[in-house]
Amino acid sequence: MSIEAILHGTPVWVWILLAYLLSRGFKAMKGGTAPLTKLAIVPVIFTGWGLLNLFKEPAAGWNTGLAWVLGAVFGIGIGVVLARRSGMTVDRALKTVTLPGSVLPLVLMLLTFVSKFWLGVELAVMHAGPDSMYVVLGGLVSGLVAGIFAGRFLMYCLAFRPVSAATMGERA
Numbered sequence: 001m002s003i004e005a006i007l008h009g010t011p012v013w014v015w016i017l018l019a020y021l022l023s024r025g026f027k028a029m030k031g032g033t034a035p036l037t038k039l040a041i042v043p044v045i046f047t048g049w050g051l052l053n054l055f056k057e058p059a060a061g062w063n064t065g066l067a068w069v070l071g072a073v074f075g076i077g078i079g080v081v082l083a084r085r086s087g088m089t090v091d092r093a094l095k096t097v098t099l100p101g102s103v104l105p106l107v108l109m110l111l112t113f114v115s116k117f118w119l120g121v122e123l124a125v126m127h128a129g130p131d132s133m134y135v136v137l138g139g140l141v142s143g144l145v146a147g148i149f150a151g152r153f154l155m156y157c158l159a160f161r162p163v164s165a166a167t168m169g170e171r172a
Contacts (some may be wrong), residue, residue, distance in 0.1 A: 006121055017045075018113055025106025033091075033098040039156055042105070043149040046112065050142030053116075057123070057135060064139035071143025072150070079151020086152075090159040097156045112145040 024042060054060050054068055082104065089098045119138040126134065 009124070010117075014117070017049075021109040021113060022106075025109050028099070028105035029101050029103055031099055031101030033096045035094075035096050036156060036160070039097055039153060042109070043146065043153045046142075046149050047146040049116075050139075050146045053142060054139060057138075060135050060139065064135050067136045067139040068143035068146075071140040071145075072147035073143075075144040075147020075149075076151035076154065077147075078144075079148040079153075080155055081151075082148070083152040083155030088156065088159065090156070092160055095160070097159070108145060108148060112141065115141050 021042075050068060054065055057064070086102065087100045090096070091098070116138065119134050119141070122134045123132075123138070126132070
């Protein structure tokens with residue numbers, strides 16, 4: 001299959017998603033402050049995209065679902081570690097999170113997009129059977145990335161927990 005055929009056969013929504021992910025990734029490089037609700041958008045997109053593929057892909061079976069769940073669990077752990085090391089700060093009154101600039105979100109989004117695009121092309125070309133290596137690998141990658149973004153978001157949410165008197169005494 002030629003590159004031209006691949007590009008023309010790609011649905012328009014895929015290119016719109018790529019443009020959106022690029023804009024979010026470039027914005028993340030600058031850092032800034034955002035409300036918690038806005039920070040939920042990317043984790044929701046990647047989780048929804050992954051789950052949609054699990055239910056929509058005729059070749060996906062229980063192995064693919066299991067790969068997605070395992071990837072998500074591992075990804076959440078990675079996301080938690082990344083968020084803890086990010087240097088984020090929260091404003092409890094305004095319910096905002098301030099993040100320093102980082103290339104990491106852009107890299108994660110592009111790696112995910114490229115891997116899912118490649119796996120999609122392979123599935124279209126090979127007409128893979130149930131739980132083929134490409135389908136299971138796609139589930140694993142999808143779950144991993146959704147988990148990374150979910151783990152980061154989880155840490156943002158947990159940063160809004162009330163500070164106990166005992167913790168405040170330790171900080172003094």
